[in-house]
Amino acid sequence: MTDAHSTSSRPPVRDWANDWDHLDPRWQADPYAIWDELRASCPVAHTDRFLGAYLPTRYADVKAIAYDTAHFSSRRVIVREHRPEQASPAPPITSDPPRHKALKQVLLPPFTPDEIARIEPKARRICNQLIDDFIADGGCDAAQRYSRHIPVRVIAAMLGVPEEDGDLYIRWIHEILELGITDDDLLWKAVGEMTAYFSAEIDKRRGAPRYDLITRVMEARIDGEPIRDDLALGMLRLLLIAGIDTTWSAIGASLWHLARTPSDAQRLITEPELMPTAIEEFLRAYAPVTMAREVMEDTEVNGCPFKAGQMVLLSFPAANRDPAMFARADEVLIDRKINPHAAFGLGIHRCVGSNLARMEMTVAIEEWLRRIPEFRPDPGLPITWSEGTVRGPRSLPLIFAAA
Amino acid sequence: MPESTRKIHVNPDKCQGHNRCKALAPELFELDEFGNAREVGDGTVPRGLEKKAALARANCPEFAVELAGEDRR
Numbered sequence: 001m002t003d004a005h006s007t008s009s010r011p012p013v014r015d016w017a018n019d020w021d022h023l024d025p026r027w028q029a030d031p032y033a034i035w036d037e038l039r040a041s042c043p044v045a046h047t048d049r050f051l052g053a054y055l056p057t058r059y060a061d062v063k064a065i066a067y068d069t070a071h072f073s074s075r076r077v078i079v080r081e082h083r084p085e086q087a088s089p090a091p092p093i094t095s096d097p098p099r100h101k102a103l104k105q106v107l108l109p110p111f112t113p114d115e116i117a118r119i120e121p122k123a124r125r126i127c128n129q130l131i132d133d134f135i136a137d138g139g140c141d142a143a144q145r146y147s148r149h150i151p152v153r154v155i156a157a158m159l160g161v162p163e164e165d166g167d168l169y170i171r172w173i174h175e176i177l178e179l180g181i182t183d184d185d186l187l188w189k190a191v192g193e194m195t196a197y198f199s200a201e202i203d204k205r206r207g208a209p210r211y212d213l214i215t216r217v218m219e220a221r222i223d224g225e226p227i228r229d230d231l232a233l234g235m236l237r238l239l240l241i242a243g244i245d246t247t248w249s250a251i252g253a254s255l256w257h258l259a260r261t262p263s264d265a266q267r268l269i270t271e272p273e274l275m276p277t278a279i280e281e282f283l284r285a286y287a288p289v290t291m292a293r294e295v296m297e298d299t300e301v302n303g304c305p306f307k308a309g310q311m312v313l314l315s316f317p318a319a320n321r322d323p324a325m326f327a328r329a330d331e332v333l334i335d336r337k338i339n340p341h342a343a344f345g346l347g348i349h350r351c352v353g354s355n356l357a358r359m360e361m362t363v364a365i366e367e368w369l370r371r372i373p374e375f376r377p378d379p380g381l382p383i384t385w386s387e388g389t390v391r392g393p394r395s396l397p398l399i400f401a402a403a
Numbered sequence: 404m405p406e407s408t409r410k411i412h413v414n415p416d417k418c419q420g421h422n423r424c425k426a427l428a429p430e431l432f433e434l435d436e437f438g439n440a441r442e443v444g445d446g447t448v449p450r451g452l453e454k455k456a457a458l459a460r461a462n463c464p465e466f467a468v469e470l471a472g473e474d475r476r
């Protein structure tokens with residue numbers, strides 16, 4: 001197991017309020033129970049692991065921290081074992097005001113709902129090609145053979161890089177978001193490889209611009225100036241990292257839910273008008289993305305103290321399960337009408353790719369249900385989940401009638 | 404029944420472009436080139452769209468959609 005080296009050597013957690021660890025096997029297996037316990041007993045937990053970090057689990061606290069960009073900086077957005085010696089800015093996610101806004105606005109126009117709607121037919125084609133490859137087998141690992149490939153192929157096309165390099169992108173992301181939490185060498189090796197890759201892609205476009213995101217970032221001007229090279233490369237790395245694991249996880253978790261809850265799958269087939277509320281509910285209940293902030297100055301949030309220099313694990317997934325905010329928060333209700341969830345973040349860092357992610361999730365679930373209306377988990381094979389910052393199934397063996 | 408003129412307004416300082424409002428009530432909202440929302444016209448909610456307006460408000464993650472002129476009870 002490639003992930004084992006980070007978890008097996010860690011002291012097990014006995015006291016989640018004072019010694020939490022999001023790499024603990026219990027967190028990987030079922031974080032929801034941990035967050036529910038903490039919300040009731042100690043809503044801002046702390047750990048001395050990771051050089052000191054807080055874990056708020058109430059919606060109100062997560063929101064207050066996300067909004068307070070003066071005390072809680074995005075210059076570090078991942079809780080790691082060591083403080084990185086070098087900075088590797090990846091705007092806009094690692095940017096704070098006032099510079100954040102202009103950098104973000106470079107990326108936003110190609111991600112509006114109208115622009116994303118133009119890519120939908122391509123996403124549908126990708127889903128059907130993937131299904132063609134396994135539908136005769138009567139079963140497949142849906143995380144490895146389906147959900148994983150959809151976001152890779154779509155973002156590769158938008159960036160203007162080869163889809164065939166998808167395995168490479170997935171390896172880099174795994175090394176940065178999962179293994180890199182504890183292994184600095186692997187982290188910097190992956191960052192270096194990605195940077196070299198995008199530098200080469202930029203060179204190819206000099207004097208030969210294309211209609212793609214790489215060209216867009218190259219040609220962008222902020223106050224009349226091009227974006228500094230290291231920031232432009234960081235932005236491109238972010239576009240690749242941010243869109244793949246996240247959407248892979250969201251599609252996988254939705255399929256996992258439907259495989260275990262056939263009544264919901266049947267309802268979506270007979271009442272397709274429920275698809276939008278179902279997608280928002282999967283996003284709320286199985287929100288895949290947890291980011292982090294660095295405390296810049298001693299402060300308090302709703303009465304709880306935060307000390308400068310420590311990190312905060314900003315769990316949008318835990319906020320989404322807070323019963324003070326969501327009625328029947330622990331239940332998955334595909335027709336939930338009121339659902340202002342935080343899966344795409346809150347405040348200025350709202351996910352740039354949220355319209356794209358929603359489109360990909362919708363298309364992936366619609367095409368799967370159309371071609372494979374009945375399916376369930378393979379009782380003989382284990383389902384495994386990622387660890388770290390993005391949560392989703394990494395193997396999801398399903399069985400269905402062969403067609 | 405009293406004539407109720409409801410008005411919606413997107414608070415531009417709060418809107419972050421989650422686009423939930425536009426998805427739920429496309430008749431009532433429009434988006435700028437960055438995907439941030441504003442109300443269509445002066446924000447008056449035509450008869451028959453009151454429910455959609457209320458849903459849009461309730462689902463905005465930033466609580467940016469304001470609704471004025473609801474029936475007093």
Ligand code: HEM
Nearest residue numbers: 092093242243246247250289291344345349351352353357
């Ligand atoms: C279901 C899938 C996805 C989820 C749940 C998700 C979630 C998030 C969250 C929670 C944030 C806020 C981070 C913070 O506050 O620090 C974020 C930011 C971001 N996401 Fe996504 N994301 C998804 C898919 C995508 C896709 C497909 C892209 C496309 C490239 C993308 C690009 C970005 C970017 C560029 C940011 C930084 C925005 C900023 O800092 O202003 N994401 N995402």
Ligand code: SF4
Nearest residue numbers: 418419421422424463
């Ligand atoms: S749902 Fe709220 S944040 Fe999103 S676009 Fe509409 S008003 Fe803006």
